[in-house]
Amino acid sequence: MAKKVKKSADDMSFLDHLEELRWHLIRSTGAILVAATIAFIAKDFIFGILFAPKDPSFITYQILCEAATSLNLDESFCFTEIPFRIQSRQMAGQFSAHIWTAITAGFIIAFPYVLYEFWRFISPALNPNERKASRGFIFAASILFxxxxxxxxxxxxxxxxxFLGTYQVSEEVFNDIDLSSYFGxxxxxxxxxxxxxxxxxxxxLLTKMGLVTPDILRKYRKFAIVGILIVSAIITPxxxxxxxxxxxxxxxxxxxSIYLSKFVLKKEKQTQTVTTK
Structure with a gap:
């Protein structure tokens, strides 16, 4: 039986690219499901981690309390109890929380492999210099994630x-937090x-595509700072x-990111100079 010869990126049609993408997605999904299965089995370990932030002895509370005390600031993080209970109000509530938590943990664990599959899909479209310059993409992106x-x-x-667990509009109202809300x-x-x-x-990536430059990032820095503060206000108490x-x-x-963009452009100019010579 003749061995099937793999087509190069230039010879592949649109449908061939879709087929290639499908297999990358299948392998990525498989990796997530394997990691999710392991997380599902390790129930006690995973949920022990998730319930830890509810404990007043959690390391973050200790650090913030010590910092507030040493700086003579508000000691709102120094407390002995977080006065709310976690409950499940649906028949399948705990099982559903277990499933979704395992899937989320599976995605986090398998993230480097998902990036690897993404990289395998786009790398044929890059020239050798771009491929070389982006060699540490998977490692850097995984570490940042x-x-x-x-x-x-x-x-x-x-x-x-x-904040949310201790907030009360009245002493008549007691916080009973739903399991899905807490894990969510x-x-x-x-x-x-x-x-x-x-x-x-x-x-x-945007710099490599020519859509962003260090000058643009510096020019819109003040708008970026406002946007960051708005996002911070939304996702925090x-x-x-x-x-x-x-x-x-x-x-x-x-x-x-500004210095990274500057570095990318500098490298591209050096490459163009060497090519011209």
Whole structure:
């Protein structure tokens, strides 16, 4: 039987590209499902992690309490109890929460492989110089994503849980938080921060495409800062300290993106100069 010869990127039709994309998506989905199955089995470990931000002894609360005490600031993070209960009000509530939590954990664990499959799909369209310059794409994007997820878990989630879980309009109302709402907050915080921390990678790609330059990023820096503050105000409790804690890392990422864009353009000019000679 004759061996099937794989077509080059230039010889592939639109349908061939769709077929190639389909297999990359299938392999990515398979990796997520395998990781999700492992997370589903490791129920006690996963849910122990998710319930940790509800504990007043959680490391984030300790650090914030010590920082507030040493600076003689508001000690709102120094407390011994988070006065709310978590409940499940639906027959399949706990099972559904288990399934979705496992899928989310599976996506986070399999993220580097998903990026690898994405890279395998787009890399044939790049020239050798672009492929060489983007060699560390998977590693850098994965590290930024994981750092963002940890930031969402250790910073955004505790701040939100502390504020929303203790907020009361009246002493007559007791907070009984639904299981899906509690886990949804942690999942959204972790995944949203993981995506936001991909900003340098996004700027890198936009610079390579010629859509962004360092001058544009500097010109619109003040608008970016306003946007960052607005996003921080949306995803955090309505107090200045929480917003600043979230906004500072994102602003640092924006500044790193400016230097990254400058570096990319500098490398491209050097490459063009060598090619011309």
């Amino acid at each position: 994981f750092v963002g997820v940890l930031f969402g878990y250790y910073v955004i989630s505790p701040l939100s849980i502390n 907050l942690i999942r959204a915080s972790a995944l949203a921060c993981g995506v936001v921390f991909e900003l340098p990678i996004l700027i890198f 309505p107090d200045i300290a929480s917003q600043v804690i979230v906004a500072i890392p994102v602003m640092i990422l924006y500044e790193i």
